[in-house]
Amino acid sequence: MTGQAVQPDIGPEVPPDAAPPDDFGEPAAAPGRPAARLGVAGWLRWGWRQLTSMRTALILLFLLAAGSIPGSVLPQEGTNPAAVSQYYASHPVLARVLGSLSLFNVFGAPWFAAIYLLLFASLVGCVLPRTLRLAGSARQPPPRAPANLGRLPFSATYASALAPEAALQAAATVLSGRRFRLRTGPGWVSAEKGYLREAGNLLFHIALLGCLVSIGLGGLFGYKANRLLVTGTSFANTVTALDEFHPGRLVSPGDLQPFTVALDHFSASYVTSGPLTGQPASFVAAIRYSASPQGPMRSYALQVNHPLVVDGVRVFLIGHGYAPTFRVTDGTGHVVFDGPVPFIPVETSGLTSEGAIKVPDANPQQLGFAGVFLPTAVDAGGRLESAFPAPLRPMVSLVSYAGNLGMNSGPPQSVYTLDTAGLRRLPITPQPLAVGQSMKLPGGLGTLTYTGYQQWISLAITYDPGQLPALVSGIAVLGGLLLSFMVRRRRVFVRARAADSGGTILDVGGLTRSDAAGGFEDEFSSLAAEISAQAAKE
Amino acid sequence: MSRPPRFPRRAAAGAALAAALALGLAACGGGATAQDAAVGTGSSFVSGSYGTTVFQPGSRPQAPAVTGTMLTGSTFRLSADRGAVVVMNFWGSWCTPCREEAPALGALARHFAGAGGGTGPGVRFVGVDIRDDPASAEAFMRTFRIGYPSLNDPNDAVALDFSGTVPPAGIPATLVIDRGGRIAARIIGPVSYDGLKALITQVSAERS
Numbered sequence: 201m202t203g204q205a206v207q208p209d210i211g212p213e214v215p216p217d218a219a220p221p222d223d224f225g226e227p228a229a230a231p232g233r234p235a236a237r238l239g240v241a242g243w244l245r246w247g248w249r250q251l252t253s254m255r256t257a258l259i260l261l262f263l264l265a266a267g268s269i270p271g272s273v274l275p276q277e278g279t280n281p282a283a284v285s286q287y288y289a290s291h292p293v294l295a296r297v298l299g300s301l302s303l304f305n306v307f308g309a310p311w312f313a314a315i316y317l318l319l320f321a322s323l324v325g326c327v328l329p330r331t332l333r334l335a336g337s338a339r340q341p342p343p344r345a346p347a348n349l350g351r352l353p354f355s356a357t358y359a360s361a362l363a364p365e366a367a368l369q370a371a372a373t374v375l376s377g378r379r380f381r382l383r384t385g386p387g388w389v390s391a392e393k394g395y396l397r398e399a400g401n402l403l404f405h406i407a408l409l410g411c412l413v414s415i416g417l418g419g420l421f422g423y424k425a426n427r428l429l430v431t432g433t434s435f436a437n438t439v440t441a442l443d444e445f446h447p448g449r450l451v452s453p454g455d456l457q458p459f460t461v462a463l464d465h466f467s468a469s470y471v472t473s474g475p476l477t478g479q480p481a482s483f484v485a486a487i488r489y490s491a492s493p494q495g496p497m498r499s500y501a502l503q504v505n506h507p508l509v510v511d512g513v514r515v516f517l518i519g520h521g522y523a524p525t526f527r528v529t530d531g532t533g534h535v536v537f538d539g540p541v542p543f544i545p546v547e548t549s550g551l552t553s554e555g556a557i558k559v560p561d562a563n564p565q566q567l568g569f570a571g572v573f574l575p576t577a578v579d580a581g582g583r584l585e586s587a588f589p590a591p592l593r594p595m596v597s598l599v600s601y602a603g604n605l606g607m608n609s610g611p612p613q614s615v616y617t618l619d620t621a622g623l624r625r626l627p628i629t630p631q632p633l634a635v636g637q638s639m640k641l642p643g644g645l646g647t648l649t650y651t652g653y654q655q656w657i658s659l660a661i662t663y664d665p666g667q668l669p670a671l672v673s674g675i676a677v678l679g680g681l682l683l684s685f686m687v688r689r690r691r692v693f694v695r696a697r698a699a700d701s702g703g704t705i706l707d708v709g710g711l712t713r714s715d716a717a718g719g720f721e722d723e724f725s726s727l728a729a730e731i732s733a734q735a736a737k738e
Numbered sequence: 739m740s741r742p743p744r745f746p747r748r749a750a751a752g753a754a755l756a757a758a759l760a761l762g763l764a765a766c767g768g769g770a771t772a773q774d775a776a777v778g779t780g781s782s783f784v785s786g787s788y789g790t791t792v793f794q795p796g797s798r799p800q801a802p803a804v805t806g807t808m809l810t811g812s813t814f815r816l817s818a819d820r821g822a823v824v825v826m827n828f829w830g831s832w833c834t835p836c837r838e839e840a841p842a843l844g845a846l847a848r849h850f851a852g853a854g855g856g857t858g859p860g861v862r863f864v865g866v867d868i869r870d871d872p873a874s875a876e877a878f879m880r881t882f883r884i885g886y887p888s889l890n891d892p893n894d895a896v897a898l899d900f901s902g903t904v905p906p907a908g909i910p911a912t913l914v915i916d917r918g919g920r921i922a923a924r925i926i927g928p929v930s931y932d933g934l935k936a937l938i939t940q941v942s943a944e945r946s
Binding site: 433434435436438439441453454456458460493527530534535537538558559560563606607608609610611612613615 | 901
């Protein structure tokens with residue numbers, strides 16, 4: 201037993217004093233150590249090691265996943281503020297508690313940001329030092345040959361007629377012929393192969409950093425927006441034209457790609473028979489778009505999960521509905537409203553939709569209407585409901601109000617609901633209107649005509665410059681992982697000593713760092729045989 | 739000597755899992771979720787963060803060449819107003835803060851109507867009506883006695899024209915363009931009578 205004796209754990213990637221023993225495992229500093237001896241720097245180092253430990257990263261990841269659950273269970277301000285206000289109306293006490301925990305805006309909540317920032321720091325802090333260490337290890341020459349090769353898991357001894365130097369030379373030729381990396385010393389040769397494993401490991405770690413950076417890039421320079429678009433209208437990708445705009449930290453309104461999208465036609469088809477009756481079969485939005493204000497208009501058939509990609513921005517079709525059109529004449533005879541009003545579907549089997557018409561410039565009083573649009577209106581025991589999502593018998597039923605809509609001052613309000621606080625319900629029974637029918641309001645307040653309907657689509661506009669780098673990094677992560685799992689790192693040592701009877705005795709020893717895939721035994725014996733044959737030949 | 743070799747395989751697998759989950763999460767955040775996605779788009783416009791940006795005479799961005807059609811059907815060309823101070827207001831009859839500021843804008847337009855006097859063009863007000871129907875827009879102008887004309891901008895072309903320089907970035911937005919056709923100030927949010935009056939007075943006192 202010598203100091204050079206075999207270490208089954210042949211060399212960690214680093215000298216043991218260069219880094220904590222295992223940054224993925226238990227913290228190096230014992231938590232139980234008294235604080236007085238740790239000091240501030242010690243505590244900071246301990247905290248950093250805790251943060252960058254794999255366990256913490258996994259806990260944070262779990263928290264991130266768990267934290268996203270309320271985001272998908274509860275309505276969110278960002279995607280569906282109307283549903284949030286509805287929730288507040290139906291569960292006032294619970295909603296206030298949930299609201300104070302930011303559970304209606306999970307992805308913008310401080311606690312959510314804390315989780316992902318900590319996770320980011322944890323992963324970067326864990327991966328970066330490993331990357332540096334791996335880069336060093338991939339360049340490292342093989343270690344010196346141990347003194348006693350017979351103690352290695354694989355070993356063999358041969359006699360050769362050659363002089364020790366010549367026999368070693370012959371062995372080196374064989375090993376370098378098998379593309380081993382060589383290191384020679386007095387009376388020994390060390391050879392190592394399988395550095396691709398380290399390269400794979402390195403690739404994996406660099407790609408992991410790449411993933412993190414890409415996701416960060418998307419968060420800084422990307423943005424998300426929503427827009428509801430009625431058939432026959434168009435919009436440009438500019439802040440004033442968007443319904444919702446969620447810019448990344450470094451996005452300013454001038455950075456938006458100046459494309460224009462016009463919706464010419466939307467068609468939806470539904471299953472008309474069988475148990476799936478009313479289920480959507482296909483949606484196609486015929487749109488025209490131009491990438492720049494002066495650019496040519498191109499046509500595109502926008503479908504669910506087939507986004508329009510323009511100037512690096514993806515435009516997804518995420519919803520559709522009906523926008524009945526109305527004309528309102530006020531008490532003074534002026535036409536004070538004439539256009540489509542998007543109604544929001546409240547159920548999917550018949551696409552019954554709810555909405556509000558606000559006519560703030562009607563005289564002598566502001567007018568408001570709230571009600572439902574029924575694509576295929578049928579009488580179900582005295583109650584109207586919609587039997588099918590296609591517009592087979594499109595009717596509206598409205599409740600009429602007059603008074604103060606609350607639109608001349610105060611906070612901006614939802615266009616889909618009426619604030620009835622300052623309104624008085626007009627004494628007129630809501631009766632279903634068919635296209636072309638009118639409703640005369642009592643007291644000479646005016647007339648509403650249901651002139652027809654349009655369809656609308658809702659679009660999600662996403663720009664994420666980190667998406668492609670994230671994809672490339674993701675593929676590289678898997679590639680690196682496969683390499684590091686499939687390639688074994690193995691070492692072969694040869695020692696030559698002069699035999700008493702002249703000639704040389706060659707000791708050959710072999711070691712692999714992991715032999716899960718098997719096969720090193722065969723490789724070693726064929727190598728050893730070749731070395732012996734080569735040494736015998738010359 | 740049979741201690742198994744220590745390799746960071748478990749750690750690597752854990753990190754891979756982390757990466758895969760992180761990627762998965764990122765993917766959930768980005769894509770569309772088809773039909774069940776929310777369409778309720780709330781107040782349905784971006785009101786922007788309120789504030790006034792004033793550009794000093796030396797550092798004013800040139801206003802773009804805006805052309806368009808008025809609600810009345812006539813043609814508008816911003817360059818035709820070169821020499822006058824132009825106050826351009828982006829509005830919609832459906833927008834609460836626009837209705838809040840409308841009386842001040844109407845009164846200011848009347849106040850500055852005679853300001854040109856005998857010395858040349860004075861102050862010109864022009865509206866840009868967005869996401870509106872013409873009947874509602876005209877009713878709005880009657881309600882608030884808005885005497886100046888408005889562009890009908892159903893394609894957001896005017897807002898887009900400004901996106902390279904001083905984007906409106908919210909509704910309402912008001913731009914003050916100096917006599918040389920450069921943008922002197924931008925106000926996001928409702929204007930106040932006194933604040934906008936002071937701005938216009940200052941800009942119109944400059945020589946072109």
